[in-house]
Amino acid sequence: MNRHLIKLLRPHQWLKNAFIFAPLFFDRHVTDWCYLWPSIVAFLAFCLASSGIYCFNDIHDIDADRQHPVKRMRPVASGEVSIRMAYITMLTAWGSACALVVLGSFSNIHKGLLGTLLLYIIMNVAYCARLKQTAILDVFIIAIGFVLRIIAGGLATGITLSHWIVLTTFMLALFLALAKRRDDVVIYQASGIKARKNVMHYNMDFLNLAIAVLGGVTIMCYILYTVSDDVVARIGNQYLYVTSVFVVAGILRYMQLTFVEQKSGSPTKVLMHDHFIIVCVVGWIALFAIILYW
Numbered sequence: 001m002n003r004h005l006i007k008l009l010r011p012h013q014w015l016k017n018a019f020i021f022a023p024l025f026f027d028r029h030v031t032d033w034c035y036l037w038p039s040i041v042a043f044l045a046f047c048l049a050s051s052g053i054y055c056f057n058d059i060h061d062i063d064a065d066r067q068h069p070v071k072r073m074r075p076v077a078s079g080e081v082s083i084r085m086a087y088i089t090m091l092t093a094w095g096s097a098c099a100l101v102v103l104g105s106f107s108n109i110h111k112g113l114l115g116t117l118l119l120y121i122i123m124n125v126a127y128c129a130r131l132k133q134t135a136i137l138d139v140f141i142i143a144i145g146f147v148l149r150i151i152a153g154g155l156a157t158g159i160t161l162s163h164w165i166v167l168t169t170f171m172l173a174l175f176l177a178l179a180k181r182r183d184d185v186v187i188y189q190a191s192g193i194k195a196r197k198n199v200m201h202y203n204m205d206f207l208n209l210a211i212a213v214l215g216g217v218t219i220m221c222y223i224l225y226t227v228s229d230d231v232v233a234r235i236g237n238q239y240l241y242v243t244s245v246f247v248v249a250g251i252l253r254y255m256q257l258t259f260v261e262q263k264s265g266s267p268t269k270v271l272m273h274d275h276f277i278i279v280c281v282v283g284w285i286a287l288f289a290i291i292l293y294w
Contacts, residue, residue: 004080005089008058009051015268017046019146019169020153027159028235028292038156041104042113045097046149049121052093055086057128067193094121112155120148135201139177146173164225171221175214175251176267179258182207186262211258215251222247235292243288250280 020043021030029035058065058076065077075081081089101114123141132138150169154161184199185207194200225231226240253276257263263270271277 004075005085008055008075008081008086008089009093010054011047011051012272013050013054013268014047015271016146017043017050017149019149020046020156022150022165022169023153023157023159023161025288026162026165026292027157029157029159035157035159038104038113039153041100042152042156045100045104045113045117046120046152048093048097048100049117050124052090052097053121053124053128055090055093056125059083059086059090060128064194064196069187069191069193097121113152116148116152116155120145120152123148133197135198138196138198139174139181142177143170143173146170162225162228162231164221164228164231168218168221168225171214171218175211175218176254178207178211178214179254180267182211182258183262208259211255215255219244219248219251237291240288240291243284243291246280246284246287250277250284253277253280 021039024030024035024039027035055076058074061071062077062083065071065074071077076083076086097117098114101117124145127138127141131141147166147170150161150166153159181199181202182204184194184196185202185204188194188199189204223241223244226244227238231240232238253274254270257270257274271281
């Protein structure tokens with residue numbers, strides 16, 4: 001596989017699928033192979049599925065991408081990968097994802113995992129083909145995609161999810177999606193280039209307010225998760241709320257990057273390269289693990 005095809009698959013975006021491991025982590029089964037294996041299967045399947053969706057998106061948006069200052073360098077838009085090869089790669093990725101779930105579906109993998117995977121693919125194809133041009137609906141679909149990931153993790157392992165952690169996932173994803181839309185508006189105002197047709201249905205005032213509100217709601221949902229009776233009873237520790245420090249710090253830093261430094265175009269790249277965010281994530285995981293496992 002040449003480097004252009006690898007670029008087409010966007011492996012750096014696979015980090016988003018780590019949400020699949022959330023149920024495993026929250027339910028203290030990270031070291032249990034009978035739970036870890038199905039989570040790995042689900043993770044790899046969603047990585048392949050998401051790569052197929054990126055192929056479809058690049059094929060569908062080839063003309064618009066060629067007008068974008070950054071997206072014009074994508075493999076299909078730049079001509080480094082032909083449309084025919086992109087289609088072949090897309091179908092191979094989706095077929096491999098479904099085969100992985102079916103072949104890896106031992107007795108401890110819920111049958112609903114394949115249905116969740118197919119729903120994820122269908123929803124995102126509809127999003128790429130048309131729905132992403134409808135303001136508000138576009139960011140909701142992105143957020144639902146993250147919820148489907150965490151649900152897939154629960155289905156794969158048979159772990160029951162707290163409704164607060166599902167809500168937190170949805171709100172956080174919505175927060176990040178709106179921050180990305182704000183970046184589209186920034187580019188439009190600076191260059192007159194429309195990253196997507198619905199950019200005209202967003203403006204800075206609306207996005208700034210919506211991002212601020214969702215940042216607060218996300219924090220509140222997470223805090224309510226940490227102090228909920230069922231969670232405290234299940235883990236046997238009432239100090240989980242202490243981890244909120246890192247959540248609040250991380251969200252405030254992301255808002256700073258969005259509003260002050262205008263760097264909200266790629267949440268994945270921010271997560272991988274911003275040192276403050278990395279420290280918040282690592283600190284949150286470490287403290288959470290200490291409370292759960294020690």
